[in-house]
Amino acid sequence: MSARVVEAALLTRCAAVAREAAPCARDPREANVRLVLVVLVDLADQLAQDTVLRRKQILSTSRGHCR
Template sequence: MTARDAESALLARCSAVAREVAQSAQDQREANVFRLAAMVVQSRFPSESMRLMRASQRYFDLHPDERLAPADVVRKGWVPSLPRLRDMLSHRLHGH
């Protein structure tokens, strides 16, 4: 899987979780990315942001030691940059 494929799959998962109630992150990577995604789209998509944050929090309730600082999520390469995450996820949430 290429980096673009991985990014696209992660954005698709973020988008799906942002639209559905009662989802949960499946692993540390998803939980941290969902948390970060919730932060970057909060002003434009408050409901979706809340769902992403809840999905993240459900995971961290069980694995509190796996929460990372936003800079560490970027440093690990789980998201390329915050502006790109915001723009790409906003585009998907707008339904384009």
């Protein structure tokens, strides 16, 4: 089995775990992939929140200059 096939199967399994279709990681490798995915999702969430805050700051600043 090639590395890509193994990786695809691992990611499919982790997606199932994330959707709670599977209760937990089966081995340390799966657990590590899940941890990386959690970190990436958390980072994406933080970046999205930062983007919203920056947009609000820009809008509030630009409105202040239009008065």
